[in-house]
Amino acid sequence: MKIKSITLKNYRNYDQLKIQFDSKLNIIIGDNAQGKTNLLESIYTGGFGKSFRASKESELVKFGEMVTAVKIEIERENGFSETIEYRINDKSKKEFLINGVNITKISDLLGTINLILFYPDDLKLIKESPVERRRFLNRELSHISKVYCLDIIEYNRILFQRNELLKKIPYKPEFRDMLEIWDEQLVEKGAKLIKRRQHFIDDLAMISNRIHGEVTKHKESLSITYLTAVKNTENYDTIKSELSMMLKKNVEIDLKRGFTSVGPHRDDFEICINNINIKSFGSQGQQRTAALSLKLSEIEIIKKDVGEYPILLLDDVMSELDVNRQKDLIYALKDVQTIITTTDVKNLLDEYINASKIIKIKNGSVLNH
Ligand SMILES: Nc1ncnc2c1ncn2[C@@H]1O[C@H](COP(=O)(O)OP(=O)(O)OP(=O)(O)O)[C@@H](O)[C@H]1O
Numbered sequence: 001m002k003i004k005s006i007t008l009k010n011y012r013n014y015d016q017l018k019i020q021f022d023s024k025l026n027i028i029i030g031d032n033a034q035g036k037t038n039l040l041e042s043i044y045t046g047g048f049g050k051s052f053r054a055s056k057e058s059e060l061v062k063f064g065e066m067v068t069a070v071k072i073e074i075e076r077e078n079g080f081s082e083t084i085e086y087r088i089n090d091k092s093k094k095e096f097l098i099n100g101v102n103i104t105k106i107s108d109l110l111g112t113i114n115l116i117l118f119y120p121d122d123l124k125l126i127k128e129s130p131v132e133r134r135r136f137l138n139r140e141l142s143h144i145s146k147v148y149c150l151d152i153i154e155y156n157r158i159l160f161q162r163n164e165l166l167k168k169i170p171y172k173p174e175f176r177d178m179l180e181i182w183d184e185q186l187v188e189k190g191a192k193l194i195k196r197r198q199h200f201i202d203d204l205a206m207i208s209n210r211i212h213g214e215v216t217k218h219k220e221s222l223s224i225t226y227l228t229a230v231k232n233t234e235n236y237d238t239i240k241s242e243l244s245m246m247l248k249k250n251v252e253i254d255l256k257r258g259f260t261s262v263g264p265h266r267d268d269f270e271i272c273i274n275n276i277n278i279k280s281f282g283s284q285g286q287q288r289t290a291a292l293s294l295k296l297s298e299i300e301i302i303k304k305d306v307g308e309y310p311i312l313l314l315d316d317v318m319s320e321l322d323v324n325r326q327k328d329l330i331y332a333l334k335d336v337q338t339i340i341t342t343t344d345v346k347n348l349l350d351e352y353i354n355a356s357k358i359i360k361i362k363n364g365s366v367l368n369h
Pocket residue numbers: 011012013014030031032033034035036037038039059060061062063343
């Protein structure tokens with residue numbers, strides 16, 4: 001799948017603009033604060049249904065305007081074209097259309113355009129709390145699998161209900177019998193999530209170790225381990241019975257705390273380089289390269305699961321890589337439509353310049369394309 005063009009109207013610092021993209025490499029060049037990240041964000045919002053950096057969608061509407069409208073034209077590998085459009089108003093009301101037809105649920109949008117974004121904030125994935133890594137798992141898996149997307153929404157709903165009940169029982173003990181109903185549902189959905197996550201992490205670990213090896217000339221070996229309360233994650237039924245047992249065992253603690261202490265909402269994963277946890281002991285460069293290896297692995301996971309290469313959006317990563325790592329990256333991306341932003345063309349290799357479409361951006365306008 002490729003993005004053929006994007007048309008923006010009143011999106012952040014853009015008035016009205018249409019940009020055509022090359023099917024391989026596109027480089028967006030511009031000084032700071034000219035609209036490079038805004039452009040990637042407008043594509044991302046069309047793929048995921050929400051921005052990766054706005055706290056309210058109304059932030060996407062150009063200052064002083066009422067409505068933002070964006071249209072993305074894509075072309076599938078079978079040659080068919082599709083369009084995704086969205087409108088957001090200054091009250092954050094959103095509307096999405098696929099091929100001109102309104103969609104009511106964001107889950108129907110996911111998977112229409114497969115995107116991978118690498119953004120400086122992605123280092124949080126390595127450096128910060130398990131919340132960031134769970135967010136990563138949920139986002140990536142929801143994109144690959146609609147079933148997972150619906151399961152996680154449902155799991156969170158059941159978890160919320162169970163937690164509400166836990167808070168109520170100390171005052172109204174007659175509600176205690178109801179716990180069993182929620183436990184049963186929580187275990188059923190929770191086991192599905194754990195099994196799917198284990199499968200995803202196995203793929204991610206294998207592919208990212210290979211990519212990381214290539215990028216570091218085999219000096220570093222990268223491993224990823226799924227951390228979940230369940231010991232045996234191979235079989236759905238055994239995950240279910242283990243989870244169920246743990247919920248029962250922890251019920252008194254849960255009642256005291258008023259929330260559910262075990263389950264996939266507490267999962268994490270650990271990333272090691274040469275068997276050392278890089279969250280605590282990795283150098284900045286190692287953390288950055290590991291984060292990029294994870295992202296590049298997703299390209300292959302999506303290709304394997306969905307059958308088409310995703311589109312890669314790279315915000316400001318080139319300047320952070322040394323020349324050898326840049327070269328390896330270009331090679332790794334040869335089959336993937338890529339949109340890269342940078343402030344400085346001098347830092348880019350000739351291979352990049354020759355093989356790509358250059359789009360210069362100044363103050364929300366394209367200078368030449
Ligand atoms: N809703 C909005 N309306 C108008 N302008 C906006 C809006 N939201 C953000 N901007 C402006 O858009 C400008 C460009 O932002 P963007 O993050 O895309 O810059 P950039 O080119 O990626 O810069 P950098 O190289 O520093 O990352 C900012 O100066 C910001 O003030």
